[in-house]
Amino acid sequence: MKWLAILLLALAAPAFADSNQPPAPLANVQLKDPAKEAQAQALMLTLRCVVCQGQSIADSNAEMAGDMRSLVRTRIAAGESSQSIRDWLIARYGDYVSYDPPLSATTAPLWIAPLALLAIGAWLARASFKRRRSS
């Protein structure tokens, strides 16, 4: 049985990653500065792994997510702002890459909807209350 395990493991090794390339340098290693790492982590949670099924790059095993994590950490370490990294990625991959949809003509209904819902709901609920003045 043992030889089988070893055989399977030999087969398994390449399956860990999509290619046989070693992971990007900062894919799985934190930045030394905890504040910068926290900033990078917060940004990674809001970026979509574009080859995955609805995962952020902060929670994906995919090689591409690792590359993107490395990119985010490298740029944060170099002092770039989160917003400019997001903009750079959006310019490359489109709005799809950001879980935080920017406010634009196409996304305006999305951002206005919560306020509109609250207003409509409050107006509807009004009917259930007694009018104080009349009583």
Added chain:
Amino acid sequence: MLAEAGLAALWFAAALALLQLVLAGLGVWRSAKPALAHDVSTAEIMAAVRPVAVVQGALALAAMLLLIWVFARSDMSVLLVAQNSHSDKPMLYKVAGAWGNHEGSMLLWVTILGVAGAAVALLERSLDRRTLIATLGAQAAIALGFYAFLLFSSNPFARLNPAPADGNGLNPLLQDPGLAFHPPTLYIGYVGISIAFSFAVGAMITRDVGPAFARAMRPWVLGAWIFLTLGITAGSYWAYYELGWGGWWFWDPVENASLMPWLAATALLHSVSVLATRDGLRAWTLMLAVVAFSMSMLGTFLVRSGILTSVHAFAVDPTRGSFILALLAIYIGGALLLFALRVGTVKQGNTFDFVSREGALIANNLLLTVILGIVLIGTLYPIVAAGFGTQLSVGAPFFDKAAGPVALALVAVMAAGPMLRWRRDTAEAVLKRMTLPVAVTGIVLILVAMLGHVAVLPLLGLALAAGLAVASVAPLWMRNLRRTPLFTYGMVLAHLGIAVSLAGMACDTAFTQATLVAARVGVAQRVGPFTVTLDGIKPVIGPNWSALEARLSVRRGETGSVFYLRPQSRFFANPVTVTSESAIATRWDGQLYTVLGEPDGTGRWQLRLWWKPFVTLIWFGGALVALGGALSLLGRLLRARQGKLREGSA
């Protein structure tokens, strides 16, 4: 032979559902005509509906059991088994694998629907007879659509000739005890909501909307809500330990699909209470029942149509998608049409003072519905945008920003609600009763803010959770605890559970510490209060996988005793997949979460270590909420029984 028997059972069940629909329709129609109402055959038609519903449920159950049986026997001549199972799987996953695929999960859906219908037919005694028959008719109409879906486009019993030597296997992410528990629980919740919906339809048909109807409907809504709560909690914990990155909620469309019916059911639960106690919010309660059911149908559609790619979407087949979309349109459209036609004749009922228990419950309904709307729009927006050729993503940042503040407002209302008197109260008196919770909220807010590094949302979350925890036990203050009704305990426990869960979420966001390293054997790593050393890596073999297993020796602080954690990287051959099995140490104050990643080729191994203080409170709180629901349900049933006994003796 077994597969054919299963298919036959399904066809008979479908035929009985049709019969049930026709009989119920005829019965309700005849009994509404003065000339026919007292006819003997009207009574006979009505009397036949219940037995038909019971047999229909039994046949659906038989079909499901037969499917489980062919999976357990690994009968590869059945197409579904060959596509989704493998003889090397442990028995648990052969059995649970019966619903780990598209056809099987739809069969489970319709089975639970049939069994629930049978339960209504057997157990429901308090509802007006005509409304009950109409309810069973609505239930049959829903079932019929799903039988048609199964039989015409998703036959689980189709044969494969010649039978292959072995099957394709089950997605290893699903090969987990969670599979045995999570889908059935969630489906019972979804389907339970459909019963609340059928009640609403029945009541709209017979125009019998009032406190008696609300009292009959309440236990079913409560039951469904308990299962939805459990299903979501279990699903979240499963994702947490299985996916290997320490996340427990991803705002994934599939998760949202389970959250939306829960939000609607929570609102419904509270508005049913107002209807039962104070005969108000009639139209609103009916509307919420329709919305809750629409959300569970939409959830089924999103998950089962293949419109989303996820671990939940088993097969992508456009004809199935359009079939479910058609069902969705027919049911939701029909229900909304009926609502629109009848809402004119249903008075909203009593109106209330703004500062009163009723007022707080209306605010609860309003805020829950707004959160539901936000989740719905956020979930559907990318799909609709894709239809217009725009690719965009909506995720955690949107939901946090849009729904977060509303949810915190809801928590504040939750804290105040149970302290308010029914009918009429004064703002001064409420503020006086709220002194302690408000003070606790303020103190926690200041203490946590002094730590300096906690973001606004988790900060407010922690403070409000503390205030809510104090406020939620307030209904028990100064009361004779032995004479307090069980459902009051249920409410206290459920509200406390929300506070506990919220505290867990806030703690995880605010205090989690991560260490991601390429570790050499023997070199110690630090994460939170722990020192973790990689002792070595060895191969291990499981029933249908082989794995690399790391041994980590862990010590808490400088003096703690050493314990071992063994995260694995598992390799499955059927189908070929690698999964990371996290190893988690649970302590009273949190969890140490460890994952083994890839080797880097120079003798180092990728390790991911997280110390997550009080993260367990999230699921513990969820379990408390469900337990609170169960106590409430028990309390209501006991009270109803006592009421009946008293009537009998009088």
